[in-house]
Amino acid sequence: MEAIVHDPAGAVIGLDFDGTLSPIVPDPAQAVIHPKAPGVLAELGARVGAVAIVTGRPPATALALGPGLADVPGLVVLGHYGFERWEDGRVSAPPPPPGVPNAEAELPLLLESLGVQGVRIEDKGRAVAVHTRRSPDPEGALAALREPLAKLADKHGLVIEPGRMVLELRPPGMDKGHALGLFLTEREARSVMFVGDDLGDLAAFDAVRASGLPGVTVCSGSTEVTALAERADLVVDGPDGVVRLLEELVSAITRS
Structure with missing residues (x-):
């Protein structure tokens, strides 16, 4: 975390969506982002090198469920585990698999x-x-x-x-770890944090460690998944805890 605070311009902050920025609900279509998340991500995005949401959802769905996300400075949404990418209001993707x-x-x-x-x-x-x-x-x-x-x-x-x-x-051939690793290389990141809550986020944790960069892995904790908490550097209490952590990070960067 110190590397992010002392050199925020070189930091990439990666986050899952469901269970991390948005509470888990019985019907995924009814999910909604934590009310404080867009604001704190906007503050963070203005200070760090990049903020990336890495999710299994299509980028358009994540943005629709997260009003205000499109206004986060420099936000990139790597949807479908990285197969689709939203940036600057545009989505790019290969043809859908049959x-x-x-x-x-x-x-x-x-x-x-x-x-x-x-x-x-x-x-x-x-x-x-x-x-x-x-x-x-x-x-x-x-x-x-x-x-x-x-x-x-x-x-x-x-x-x-x-x-x-x-x-x-x-489809095979892409996961959150591969997507995050490519993004870190593209942005020439000097530090990284990834926050997730589910088994699919383990690959992103692995990518943080494989990058060789100063990095921190954060679990948005729940009683449903324990494997992630066991591998995380830090465990917080669900989306509420994620938002508090991001607020603390913004404050620490601002003070430094």
Whole structure:
């Protein structure tokens, strides 16, 4: 953290969205960013080299669920684990993979055949997610779906990304660690912090350490995921704790 405070112009601050900047909710479409997050990110963005949101959501969705994010100075949104990029009001991305819509078309019949109740399919454009949080038995539904969805993903050339009561089918070849590592190189970063809450953020933690830069990994803590907390340099209490940490970082940079 000291390297960020003493040389903020060389710092990259990376953050996940769901569970980090936004509380986890039963319906992902109803998620909303922490009310203080856009303001503190704007203050941070004016002081550091770059602020990057690295998320499994499409950039447009993250921005829609985070009013005010588009005004954060220098913000970059690396969506779909880095396959899509929003910067300066524009989205760039390669063509969408055909395996995703093909797998999504098979999902309703597969779920019906398994008799799993209360699950929700989320079309994410370049990925498709199956959420079990609304099921009468979320953990049991997740366990029952893991192998069948892995087979479906493999059939269509996709991979499974596990998360908090969700299994996501997405294209291989990119993850949060790869996306963050490329961004650090691009920006010639001299220090880095990454904040996340879920298993998909472990790759970004690894990228922080592999970069060789002064860095800090932060877990937005929850009772649902412990693996991240075990690997983090610092654990805070959910999105409220993330916002407080960012506020403290802004204050420390301002005083230095």
